[in-house]
Amino acid sequence: MRLAFMGSPDFAVPALRALHAAGHEIAAVYAQPPRPAGRGQRETPCPVHRAALELGLPVRTPARLRRDAAEHAAFAALDLDVAVVAAYGLILPPAMLDAPRRGCLNIHASLLPRWRGAAPIQAAILHGDAESGITIMRMEEGLDTGPMLLREAVPLGPRATTPGLHDALAALGARLILRALAEWPDPEPQPVEGITYAARLAKADGKLDWTDSAVALDRRVRALNPWPGTYCALDGEALRVLAAAPATLPAGTAPPVPGTVLDAAGLVATGEGALRLLRLQRPGRAPLDADAFLRGTKLPPGTVLG
Template structure:
């Protein structure tokens, strides 16, 4: 089929490569514009952009498309059978949704209608869901409201992190999209009940609130690393909490109860297992404590 591909992060790369591998004609790739990255803040293409260049595919990187009629016309001129969209990051206007003969098909990393929106993988872990999955849907003007072609599930283990769930869902999305383009199953409306929304994450979400229960904070640490991360303060300085696990203990929220370190929460306690000070390397808690002691009785903010 004659396709455009629209995506930006690592999640979308397996789908792009799969489409090319099976012989679909990807005539244009759309990706987010290059952005400053690294210590030198050098303009860096996103993962999909880099993959497209590696595959020898043309790339467009408009900063916005909703009201850009020139972009709408350029998209229509591609004469597409369909557009495949995977975490593109820009909202497509109706003119672009309607341009391909079979419309725009989205790879969404949740079991719709649960976790419509920007951060479905993180949200599933934050909420303590026991399963997640991928839904292939036909895009329409509403936020992830379109009819569904196919979906599949994956269990969320009790210690699963966002990167681990991401790595399970990305190839699943590629496989499901290939099936849809080969079989064109009938699209079914989404159920009206069970709708939830996955809000876009910001740096403000990184702050840990020790008054919350230990199981909630445990999920938060697993869900929000590597970005935006989870941060506490120790003696007024920021401390990144990269990994932790529930532990026995009780005390005032944020109080270091025992070596490990074990920190009291609103209910229960957490053993912090991987830590990082600002400007320093991440390291296991035992190594961290040798250089930065955290005595019993210390308070984490």
């Protein structure tokens, strides 16, 4: 099948490699433009761009699509059967959605209609969902509103993290898009009940609010690392909290002020229960397990974290 692949981050790479290995004719790969990265701020291609070059595939990196008539014409000239989209990062205008003979299929990292939008993997963990999954949907103008061809669930264990779920869903998405292209199941409209949205994340979302419950804080740490990262204030600095776990307050403890350090091993009072800090990082320093961190940075009981 003659197709274009449109994606940018690591999540999309397994699908691109699977389509190539399956023998599909990939007429073009679309990816976000190279951007400055690293200490030298060198222009760096995104993961999909790099993978496409390794596979010898032509790459296009338009900065925008919505009103670019020349880009619309170039896309139509590819004479595609279908376009496959996975976390591309640009909105496809109607002229491009309608150009392939069989439309555009999106590999979406949730069980639609739950968690439409930009951050479905993080949202599933942040809200304590029992499962996540992949939906292969036919794209239309609305945000993740199109009819579904395939859905498959992945259970979420009590210690699920964004990196682990990301990798599981990336592999599942690669498998399901091959099946969708082989079988072309009849699309089904999304249910009108249970629609939720996962907004784009910002750095401020990582600030820990110690008045939240220990369970909610633990979910936030597992959901938002490595990006945007979770943090609290210590001595006027942002202390990154890379791993943590809920714990019970010591027996007989009067309800302490949330954010109060309760012992020498990094137990912190929350709005409900306590949170055990497991891995931490100060600005400009290496990440450390809590025991190693606390040998060099004292958090005496009674310290109040911001």
